[in-house]
Amino acid sequence: MAKWGEGDPRWIVEERADATNVNNWHWTERDATNWSSDKLKSLLLGLSVENEEGRCEVTEVSKVEGEASINNRKGKLIFFYEWNLKATWTGTSNAGVKYKGTIEVPNLSDENDMEDLDISISLNKDEPDTALISLMRTKGADKVRTVLGSYVGFLKTEFTQGMILPTANGITKLQSTSQSKAKLDKTQISSTSSTAAPINTGVKIPTCKFSMKDIFLTSPPELYRVFVNQEMVQAFTHGSATVDGERGGKFRLLEGNVFGEFTELVPDEKIVMKWRYNNWPCEHYATITLTFLDRSSETELKVECRGVPDSQEEQTKEGWKRYYFEAIKQTFGFGARLF
Template sequence: MKNKGVKKIREALGNYIDTLKLEFTQGMILPTVNGVQKEPSKSKPKVDLQTKVAVGHLPSQHTSVGVKIPTCKFNLKDYFMTSPEELYRIFITQELIQAFTHAPAVVEATKGGKFRLLEGNVSGEFLELVSEQRIVMKWRYKSWPTEHYATIKLSFCSKDDGTELQVECKGVPVGEEEQTKSGWQRYYFEGIKQTFGYNVRLF
């Protein structure tokens, strides 16, 4: 009697487990397999949804040509007690850039030449170099979205006994405006003045 009871319980449990497995595997397969019954109409929206999600992610994955993100533009200017020629030279000479940033730099001062400053935190490419007048470059912080660059234009204007530097920044990611402004003022403007003595203010 005892043996028969154990045998019947085992059979019942076996049947129950088989039923569970069948139901479970059917639930797993039906949404993904192209069935012939009622399920295909339910599974099709899931496939469409997955396709939409994949397409939605494509722009952020293919970033080799840049990413489309909200951007802003702003202008900065400062005054340096030196000639346009001397100030221009400071922005394109590797040794002078290393002096005012106090960090290693790599600078190829030609059209299409690359640069890396501040231990790789700033990088870019020179788009236009007009001696003593203008520098245009692609410029980015390392923390910005991959391959996204702002366009920075530096204009060197002779004024009185010094040079007014006008900086036009376009394509700066929204939310990065203040950091970019303060970075230019701290690492470029103040760094150059303190290193080369072009101050017009006493601190």
């Protein structure tokens, strides 16, 4: 038993201004149902796919039934969500003929992986046969699966902000088991911890330049938005991020290991930024230029890197491939071949 005046620090409340849930020891719960309902509707509404037969778009989300909540105990977040969804899609053939059908997802749940979702897509009974139903059952279903996966990402990042409170010694505990693993992976993007002080060499360092390119199955405007929209950056990095998508705006992502500033923005065409890893010499930034080229139903992304420290060339290349290219494709379903 603790001596008088030496209480268990988990219960000491005077060090917090609000005097609540010190060290995240107590069980707290947050209802995410209303937020989730709005988020699911916004993600599904307007979703579209097209091919040589025509174009299809989700025009109404008629059913969002279920619930979602997040529990915090001892600094660990436990997610619960279960949804039954129904939406209407409208197709327009190249001949101008319109069709209607439904999308049903009865088992969006924390107990099911995205690959296990039942996505049922059909034409309305009074509609004639059309090749657009095949488009919806292939590309359409894949895109539905992708946006529902992004909902889970937003739930675990955007909605959870503030649930893990600072502890008595000022350190915030990790948010969840899955995020803990992600954090360990992401810190490998630099050779030192993100909390370590940057090295100030006081001298010029040898640098290099290189370029990379990749193909994404989406349009230039969609891919451009992935880099400048904070919610989308949080989705593909699976963590909190700060992104001010304007010229002169700052960004910080991947647990603070990557940060910089947008120096030039040409909507849907080009992004130029000052960019660095946390462990680079103090105040040293590379210049990264992203060019978005329209390749019909695809977008070619060219990445030119100048001023990268020689010793960091391979690490920087691998970081862009893994934490940008591959992560974006997996999160948003833009997968395609690498050059």
